Amino acid sequence: MASPTLGTPVATMPPPAAAGDRPEFRKRLRRRNLWIYAFLMPTIVLYGLYTLYPMVASYWYSLVEWNGFSAEQRYVGISNYEAVLADPMFWSAVRITVVFMLIVTPLRVMGAFLLALVLNSPRLPFSGFFRTAFFIPVVTTTAIVGVVMRFIFDPANGPPSVVAQFLGLGPVDLLGSSSTALLTSAVVYVWKFFGITLVYWLAALQTIPKDLYEAARIDGAGPVNLFRYITLPMLLPFLLIITILTIEDCFRAFDLMQTMTAGGPYYSTEIIEIFIYRWAFAASIPQLGFASAAAVLFGLLVMVFVIFQVWGLTVSRRMRGQR
Template identity: 55%
Template sequence: MVSLPRLKARREAGEGPAPALTRRRPPAPRRRCTSTHVWIWFFLTPTVVLYGLYTVYPIFASYWFSFVEWNGFEAEKTWVGLQNYRDVLADPQFWNSFTVTALFTVVAVPVKVILSLLVALLLNSPKMPLRNLFRTAFFLPVVTTTAIVGVVMQFVFDPTDGPINQLLRTLGLVDEGINFLGDSSHSLWTVVGVFVWKWFGVTLIYWLAALQTIPDDVYQAAALDGAGPWSMVRHITMPLLKPFRDHLAADPGEHAQGLRPGADHDQRRPLLQHRGRGDLHLPLVLRRHHAPARLRLGGGRHLRPVRVRARAAATRRHPCRTQGRRLDMSTAQTATGRRWSVGHIRRRLVWWIMAVIVGIGALLWVYPFVWMVSASLKDQLEVFSSGLSLLPETPIWENYSRAWTEASFGQYLLNTVIVTVCTVVLVVVRCAMAGYVIARYKFAGKKVIMVVLVATLFVPIGYTIIPVVEISQRLGLLNSLSGMVIALSGAAHVASILLYMGYFRGVPKELEEAAVIDGAGFLSVFFRVMLPLAMPVTATVTLLTFLATWNAFFLPLVFTFSRPDLRTLSVGMLAFVGENSVDWSGMAAAAVISLLPVVILFVLLQRYFVEGMAGAVKS
């Protein structure tokens, strides 16, 4: 190869054209599987395998079964094409069920959403007395298994001895009992009421989590400018909740930085002036993301953005400012001696009236459980003859010992604890690992995994029960606690993965980079940095999985048909139901035993539960 100086000398001497200078391209780097990609797929493998076996495969298998004729037991399946669909579409019972389901959904969902939003607005205020107690009361039905709810509601709505009919007769509203569950004119609305009662707490927690993403500085500025509670709800809360109502992606973290203390900020802070209602301070970022037309602060023609150009104007406008610095509201009230003024007492009285109204609603939510505890201390005759009285004449504690020994509830409790603990550990570990790598890394197949997760989010649980049982039988996992654990932990759990994804996505990249600089590897970064930061989400996922597994009924029932000794507590409730009678006192005692651990866990984790939901929603 000719060197560059020789080529230049040859060109100057006229010895002919110099050969063209060409640069060698560096060889293309070989694509090799780095250690990071190995760890990514190592973290995704448990979710991909279990999700594929117990969610994706059962969905396609269910579609396959709809085209064949099969009795569910024999191996032979006969292809019939669309005949099953023709039979279903020609069945009037199907269309009747479809109409009732549509009417139920149209009525129940809006009622639940609107009522839970109103209660959440009250419970989110720190001025609300006993708000933690009310939050626990409204969430209590959620932690109750469906089997217990069905049994309790069957007695509550009993046309003869049910407490609702007894109350109506006592008030003189009816002469004869109303058959709420047997009469077609009342049954649908009764089911709607029970549905709202059962799942009201979940929607309430979601609204509380969304409300916690709204910065407190916005409310403080509005209160400083003289806005009342209704104005704050109408002009601040509802517009800022629109992203959550419409499922839009937003980053409210910037909104929290809109109000900063300091003289410069006080002089340049934008105001939204509303004639006749005072000035509402809004952060710069909030004003940029939410235009006045979107905030709907009264009529649009009365709004005009202004700026405070001088410190004196801000001081004259706000009596709570002294020497250019904004005082805390509690400090200003103390300094002026208005803490115990008539207006303050009136406001406190209003909040206590609101607490009484919410408390009445909470009593309606708690009453079935109070009756359950009361019935567990009565004999069979007193359960029906005591009327509205909840106090037993003589507490019968033998009901608990009878439920523990004769009904084998000790064994059922042990089975439930084993299944629940193992399922919670597996779900938390695999969802945390999958959520971490999906949220923080780019890899081949990421979009496919996300599409599959979201596509199977709304598949009902009972829809895939037959393929799940079939594949468990093929793997030799049917009629065993281990098979039940794998089936429960291998279900979708998409919400848990999305919670971890939302939280990990909001963690700054600098934390990972600092850990890597200090010598931390992939596992160390996850287990020693990221996972401890996600403790609120872990508490939320733990509680959700614990509730779902502890109260699971359908899957444990199918898995323990031929093994009664492997039943869980929710399935074991059937032991009190005979062919011609029901042991109400024993069933109530068993229900209390089943419900007590769940209530204790929720009371201990409710603060982390709401924080975890709020953190995931915020991210």
């Protein structure tokens, strides 16, 4: 066979097909995706039925007058919103929710920050044990915690009341007094979710390069200067995010508050979620339209903090990028 000469085109073999272009590969990929969607379908269906649909339906229910039992739904427009905004108990629930948030947020953020500084020390023995101990309440069912706390704070046989009687102070009813119920519930809430904020701070501390501390120690910096000039500036972006996340957590205290106080005594612990629950399910004649309007307004309040969270993430990334 004559060899090709200069200028004569040489026949070349086509390049091998890529793995993604092979029919058998595409067939296996479709089969794998089909199984993925099949396993996801129960979650998607349940999430749609019990989360997305109630959220969308609540907007319609907020525009009608409906007791939840009869099939008749009378359209009333924005009358439910006007009634909610004119109800002093709604604004009382808003005030209590804000006070609850102002109690919980500093205790969780600053308390967890100080404890994280201690647990992050490599010289602390059994630091892993202490981290686990503080995180255990997080994985405990919140409703069960609320029920147990009612027994703990029982004015007759609860440990605080027994100790107070032993000291001659008489029985103490921390959950039965309108002056102490909210503060007591807030402290229990802090204890329950303290471990989450602690994990946030521990993760933030791990992002600080150890080389900075070593270089500062070589220059003669002491513990106070290390904390002031390295730790605090490096953690400022995380402080904003952790604070916003903690504030958002305060809007999910229904299960604990409902099992501990159910909004009492004398509505002193009735946060917005319990206010909505009372009108939707606990009233003698449920008013689902009124409760749905309150829920929509509550959702708008939460959306404000979600916007703050997005803004906080942007500012945090910018601050970290400048360092």
